[in-house]
Amino acid sequence: MSGGHAHALHIHGHSVVHRLPGHLKVAALFLFVVAVVATPARAVWAFGLYASVLGLVAGLAGVPVRFIARRMLVEVPFLAFALLLPLVGEGPFLEFGGVRLSEAGVLAAWTILAKGSCGVVGSILLAATTEIPNILAGLNRLRAPKAIVAIAGFMVRYLEVISGEMARMRVAMAARGYEPKAFWQVKALATSAGALFIRSYERGERVYMAMVARGYAGSMPTFGDVLTSTADVVRALALPGLAVITAAVALVVSG
Amino acid sequence: MSTSISVTDLTFSYPGGLKALDGVNLQIGAGERVAMFGPNGAGKTTLVLHLNGIHMPPPGRVVVGGTPLDDTSVMDIRRRVGMVFQDPDDQLFMPTVRQDVAFGPANFGVSGDELDQRVLDALGAVEMVHAIDRAPHHLSLGERRRVAVATVLASKPEILVLDEPSSNLDPASRRELATILKGLDVTMLMVTHDLPYALELCERAVIIDAGKLVADGGTRELLGDPDMMAVHRLELPYGFDLKAV
Amino acid sequence: MHIPDGFIDGTTSLGAGVIAAGGVGGALRQSAARLKDRQIPLAGLVAAFVFVLQMLNFPVLPGMSGHLLGGALAAILMGPSVAVVVVSVVIILQAMLFADGGVSALGLNLINMAVVTTLSGWFMFRLVRAPFRPSRRAVLGASFVAATLSVVVSAVMFVVEYAIGGVGGVNLFNVLLLMAGSHLLIGIGEGFITVAVVGAVLQARPDLVFGASDLRAEGSPRLPMKRFWILAGVAAAMLVSLTVFASSNPDGLQWVAEQTGLAQEAQGSLIATSPLSNYGAAGLSDGAGRIVAAAVGMVVTFLLGWLTFTILRRRSPV
């Protein structure tokens, strides 16, 4: 149940990781996460290795541990769920410090904790090292549907404009003493959301006009591709490749 | 002087039935800089939207540089008439300044090195080259206005139409924009409520009220006619002395 | 509700990815004509709106808050196919730019939050409207029911995924009760907000409410009733079989049988937040009892919807 944030996670920098083309980084993240998810949870050593891979990338990119830790908060509801599992799970049970823990529950909790954390840190690293336009360009190159990427571009562009409008409305309401405590009081809030929708929509109409005025005729122009060198491909895919091999070994050994 | 924009008997109603333009006639010569005044809701934006075919005649006629505006000529006219909209947040819709400035010329078929050069030239003209890779929404309002001007300059228009270019700018940004606009070699039509700004930039002015063109003359003469000004809800800023400028 | 990586196993996630791609692809194809031109910037702005709306935490009860999913709202405002596309964009960017929801779980999250909420919301909306004349009241009532149930359906979808590929150790019926129960509450909040938003838009720009286009169009055709009653039958049958499946699941029965020991306390606190927990505690231990519980939940939601609207309407023109 986490809300989002209007400010993306980007950290400005010029590291090797920052400089890699967006589509390679998106592909690398995907590969890495698939490897992590496919790894049997009992292969604890493999997760140690994944953690070091992530640590290495974070180090190369100069993304501070604190920053990552703070952003990992999005995971908390699921961690809470994970920590409950040993308590509510079914037998067989093991005794631990006088508490009866479900064996399956403990394993499940570990799975969620380990895999979820690897995934979320990987995603944070992508977002931290890649400017949003490069992520969009990357999705384009990875052949995500054109309409999706185009809509995403507009969404990213107007996210702050609209959240700013929303924030101003809420401030205006708070200034007049409005602070909802239960859902039967949210009507005013929601009515302002209605106004926000109309504003967003009408802005959409004006943006469309501005596009037409500059020759838009139904399809977004595509701008020159970033050149991708073999070296980039190797750099981007080396560590995820390692993760895939690790996952394969772990599957054979523990699977 | 050849005619750059010619509007004849232009009438327009919004779907709600409201008559926003009512038989407007206006001729603007090549290289002229013309200011357009009028109270809120007079129809200024509506008129301006006709000049590059966002709203289309008939009824009435719009001719740009000798070409009548119709379905076949509309793309060509959009290239030749650059529109700078009232709110730069509506105009700057791409993820980066570079892509935004490139949007127009790319649509008009420019590509490759020439496109890059166009982007650089246009940003150079408004002194915003340093912001080329930034996101438009991270710029200040003054910077966004300037980039908005660059987005149309990149298509090399013959005519520049600006809707309230100086609104909400701080005095320094307002001045910088004026310097940039003065330096451009284009025909210019500028909708504005900023009368001193118009006086500085435009030798000629027109007044629109309730969808009709009600006055056309020298900017200084119009601003110096107190009766005309009062009827159309125009006021010079407090303490402003026409004779002192 | 953004599922992280590893919460659901790889195979299921992959399968979900394929299904989600199919769903989103279908929606793209459906909406292609509208998305082509003017709707692209509009859809982007609405996506930003949905994103901002999802950041809005609203109080459900004093001390408990939820946040909007917005799928049903998007469907009512923009039509189902455009809404699926719009909410998908939101979900994809949340994963890519904000690390919210795992990349490998993208398919699951798309199904739950972009496809299922949107389509079930739209479906409920049409269904509730079907028997009534087109009116503002009907639109708002249907919006409430649709939004509320879309959240519950999305939660149930989550449980289905968890049943197929979740890391084990906990009994499913328990999860179902917890999820459906808490999301019924959150759903009611979603319902209220959705109604207020739709109401506000209906007042200022009725032309922007896709789901109310029959209100203003002179003599536009009424909803094809026959098709909707068939669909309603299918939905009811699915609901019943899902309930039977859940309750005949050995896990579920075991849970009821196993009301002793340490597990009991934990479970007690776990499901205390669920309004349906009362039905469970009342000793509805067999499948029939659970069907009743589910049906009661539905009926209560409907009634609440109608009640709210009669009250709201009397007080003010929403």
Ligand SMILES: Nc1ncnc2c1ncn2[C@@H]1O[C@H](COP(=O)(O)OP(=O)(O)OP(=O)(O)O)[C@@H](O)[C@H]1O
């Ligand atoms: N999209 C629209 N639909 C309906 N009516 C409109 C629309 N846009 C403008 N109008 C109406 O048309 C009239 C002229 O509007 P226009 O925007 O051209 O005025 P303006 O002179 O630019 O005003 P301002 O100085 O406030 O910008 C106004 O009465 C306005 O309410």
Ligand SMILES: [Mg+2]
């Ligand atoms: Mg205007």
